[in-house]
Amino acid sequence: MAGNDEVRKSMGSVEAGEVVDPRATALEEPPACEPGPGVAATVALVGPPNSGKSTLFNRLTGLRQKTANFPGVTVERHHGTVRLTDGKELELLDLPGTYSLTPRSEDERITDDLLRGKMPEVCVPDAVILVIDSTNLGRNLVLAAPMLALEKPILVVLNMADELRRRGGQVDVEALSQRLGAPVVLVSAAKGEGIGEIHEFLEDTFHAPTPVELPVLQSPPSCREWAGQVAAESAYRPPVAPKWTRRLDGVFLHPWLGPLVFLLVVIAVFQVIFYAAIPLMDGVEALVTLSGGWLGENLPASPVKDLLIEGVWAGVGSVLVFLPQILLLFLFIGILEDSGYLARAALIADRTMAKVGLQGKSFIPLLSAYACAVPAIMATRTIENKRDRLATILIAPFMTCAARLPVYTLVIAAFLPSKPLLGPFLGTRAAALLGLYILGFVAALVTARVLKSTILKSDRTPFVLELPPYRWPTVESLGLRLLDRSKVFLKRAGTVILGVAVALWILAHLPLVNGQPPEIGDSLAGTLGRTIEPAIEPLGFDWKIGVGLVTSLAAREVIVGTLGTLHGIEGDEQSMGLQEALRQDLTLGGAVALLVFFAFAMQCMSTVATVRRETGGWTIPILQFVYMGILAYVGAFLANNLVMAFL
Amino acid sequence: MPGRGFSGGKGKRRGRRWKRRGRRRRRPLSLADLREGESGIIESLELPAEVSHRLMELGFIPGSEIEAGKTAPGGDPRVFRVDGSEIALRRETAQRLLLRTPEGPGIDDEDEVE
Numbered sequence A: 001m002a003g004n005d006e007v008r009k010s011m012g013s014v015e016a017g018e019v020v021d022p023r024a025t026a027l028e029e030p031p032a033c034e035p036g037p038g039v040a041a042t043v044a045l046v047g048p049p050n051s052g053k054s055t056l057f058n059r060l061t062g063l064r065q066k067t068a069n070f071p072g073v074t075v076e077r078h079h080g081t082v083r084l085t086d087g088k089e090l091e092l093l094d095l096p097g098t099y100s101l102t103p104r105s106e107d108e109r110i111t112d113d114l115l116r117g118k119m120p121e122v123c124v125p126d127a128v129i130l131v132i133d134s135t136n137l138g139r140n141l142v143l144a145a146p147m148l149a150l151e152k153p154i155l156v157v158l159n160m161a162d163e164l165r166r167r168g169g170q171v172d173v174e175a176l177s178q179r180l181g182a183p184v185v186l187v188s189a190a191k192g193e194g195i196g197e198i199h200e201f202l203e204d205t206f207h208a209p210t211p212v213e214l215p216v217l218q219s220p221p222s223c224r225e226w227a228g229q230v231a232a233e234s235a236y237r238p239p240v241a242p243k244w245t246r247r248l249d250g251v252f253l254h255p256w257l258g259p260l261v262f263l264l265v266v267i268a269v270f271q272v273i274f275y276a277a278i279p280l281m282d283g284v285e286a287l288v289t290l291s292g293g294w295l296g297e298n299l300p301a302s303p304v305k306d307l308l309i310e311g312v313w314a315g316v317g318s319v320l321v322f323l324p325q326i327l328l329l330f331l332f333i334g335i336l337e338d339s340g341y342l343a344r345a346a347l348i349a350d351r352t353m354a355k356v357g358l359q360g361k362s363f364i365p366l367l368s369a370y371a372c373a374v375p376a377i378m379a380t381r382t383i384e385n386k387r388d389r390l391a392t393i394l395i396a397p398f399m400t401c402a403a404r405l406p407v408y409t410l411v412i413a414a415f416l417p418s419k420p421l422l423g424p425f426l427g428t429r430a431a432a433l434l435g436l437y438i439l440g441f442v443a444a445l446v447t448a449r450v451l452k453s454t455i456l457k458s459d460r461t462p463f464v465l466e467l468p469p470y471r472w473p474t475v476e477s478l479g480l481r482l483l484d485r486s487k488v489f490l491k492r493a494g495t496v497i498l499g500v501a502v503a504l505w506i507l508a509h510l511p512l513v514n515g516q517p518p519e520i521g522d523s524l525a526g527t528l529g530r531t532i533e534p535a536i537e538p539l540g541f542d543w544k545i546g547v548g549l550v551t552s553l554a555a556r557e558v559i560v561g562t563l564g565t566l567h568g569i570e571g572d573e574q575s576m577g578l579q580e581a582l583r584q585d586l587t588l589g590g591a592v593a594l595l596v597f598f599a600f601a602m603q604c605m606s607t608v609a610t611v612r613r614e615t616g617g618w619t620i621p622i623l624q625f626v627y628m629g630i631l632a633y634v635g636a637f638l639a640n641n642l643v644m645a646f647l
Numbered sequence B: 001m002p003g004r005g006f007s008g009g010k011g012k013r014r015g016r017r018w019k020r021r022g023r024r025r026r027r028p029l030s031l032a033d034l035r036e037g038e039s040g041i042i043e044s045l046e047l048p049a050e051v052s053h054r055l056m057e058l059g060f061i062p063g064s065e066i067e068a069g070k071t072a073p074g075g076d077p078r079v080f081r082v083d084g085s086e087i088a089l090r091r092e093t094a095q096r097l098l099l100r101t102p103e104g105p106g107i108d109d110e111d112e113v114e
Helices: A002-009 A012-016 A053-061 A106-115 A134-149 A161-166 A173-180 A195-203 A220-233 A243-252 A257-298 A303-320 A323-339 A341-355 A360-368 A373-382 A386-398 A404-415 A428-453 A475-507 A524-539 A543-551 A558-570 A572-585 A588-600 A605-615 A619-646 B049-057
Strands: A039-046 A078-083 A089-094 A127-133 A154-159 A184-186 A464-467 B039-045 B065-071 B078-082 B085-089 B097-099
Touching: A039 A053, A039 A106, A053 A078, A053 A089, A053 A127, A053 A154, A053 A195, A127 A134, A134 A154, A134 A161, A134 A220, A154 A161, A154 A173, A154 A195, A173 A184, A173 A220, A184 A195, A220 B049, A243 A257, A243 A341, A243 B065, A257 A303, A257 A323, A257 A341, A257 A428, A303 A475, A303 A558, A323 A341, A323 A404, A323 A475, A341 A360, A341 A464, A360 A373, A360 A386, A373 A386, A373 A605, A386 A428, A386 A605, A386 A619, A404 A428, A404 A558, A404 A572, A404 A588, A428 A588, A475 A524, A475 A543, A475 A558, A524 A543, A524 A588, A524 A619, A543 A558, A543 A588, A558 A572, A588 A619, A605 A619, B039 B049
Parallel strands: A039 A089, A039 A127, A127 A154, A154 A184
Antiparallel strands: A078 A089, A464 B085, B039 B065, B039 B097, B065 B078, B078 B085
């Protein structure tokens, strides 16, 4: 989502691990910043939301910043380098989208401060690239006025040239350049058109723009009038309204077809991530088994070999199997975001959000929480109202993140026979998965409702949502997302999951009895599991699940690896597979309880750390952890007992 | 929303630029009174400075013409075509964007309960 992207960008300083209030340094002299060695200059990309800054940034730097067709979302201030022909490097900054330079909201203040050199940790840009959407020049040129007033070297990039042409619009670039007193280029960042001209600007020495007549910057009407005049004097012919967007909205925003399509899309997504992923997952599983078998035959017998096969292969391997499924989920999210449908979904969902007292701005962070709660919590920074922001932070971890998917899939596949429910459209397993997503969403809504009608009551702030035209998702942008996601997933498998698997394997082999590893139930790991067993027995869990619950405090999917390791040591994993093994650990009631537990519990150290950082203390994350934990325990207890009573 | 025709025909209501609704006749017309396909000219924005500034940046400038588009299911929020783009607003916000009242005839005094 360009929307999500914008939010991410506005949080530049967060990544450094501290929150810098830009206002605190506003009065001081900007300290001299040290550009990196070989960095010739710093150039900032500025523009309205969804004008394609991040796409252009990726083009120029070769980096892989997430982009989408949705306004108002980039969240960190990204920077990358552009290599020039003389071997020097330029630092390029990708800033949050902004409609004006009047700093009112936090994200606009960041752009403003940065351009004026009020940010101590960032170099004042030597030049600016203003990226605007050429299909709506009149409105987009408004931002040119304050940018020109900065008197910095500037290049005006009219993006989306392909769309302008296709819809019959045109503009005289020369005349516009004359009128603005600055160079103007017409490009298509998505198609890679005109990028050479931007490189020419970057290679050249920077010149301040020729002063031109500017409007009163504080008055939007006067700026808009100026922009209209400039556009008219540049022979700008606006493109015809996007026909397909109107037609598609006729369906997607239809009073009853709209929600029906929404539902069908969601069902299709679940059906595909559950069933279409299976051949791919079988493929990964076969690879894991094959490589494990090869190791087993070719390594000399030693504790290291056992650790590798029982700990690492059985543990990490059982998590790796879920990679194809997670990638499919992200492919769908990517298509929905890039096409522009998500903005319509936000519109359809607004009434529900309003009913629980949340504002429209909360929707975007909550949507991104379906991937992961960490960026979602960071994205709440664009919500100006502190109480709304806190409420959104508190409910974000209830949204079903990608880390829950392996747990859900494993348990559902182990216990629920696959049967068609609605012909080929919806199977039992996909329906169960969908139900769990809904369960998390409902928990979030109910929590929000309670919070917003009691301790976090506040006035409603207006909901303003720009609906971008529908666009075809590009293979490149989708590919980048999947690549990115694979990296994140594999990194976690190689760090947290691997670390826990190794530690657990060692704990499961200590203390040595007469130089021999103990029975697994008597080992340190087993003792840990048995110690907490009384507490989790009412939920229908045995000690192995207990160990999994403890290790999954690090990250949810770790429980899958942990169960893989525990059964790997017992030799079950190889012989009958994890699903089969799981059926021995859990009763049906316990299985449902486990799903409910994972839907509610806040088992994720990264999320806890992010909430602590964003709220500036331990109070909120601890309360949140306890609240979600109690909900998980009670929910699982009820689920177990209800299932046992009725089935 | 009861009593509202959503069906098709964008062009059907083209002739009528706006329409008065609600029992109190004195209430000034606002964007929220427009139906799909109807348009009106903004007179003023009765909102806190910060919000109205933001809306003006998006094109809701006094004197500009706004066309009402589709709504989300249930009739709220509604999409408005403004300055070459589509912006969705909740009814509660649209009610604060007042429309210019045309001189002469054309005021439709139909009483309709929401």
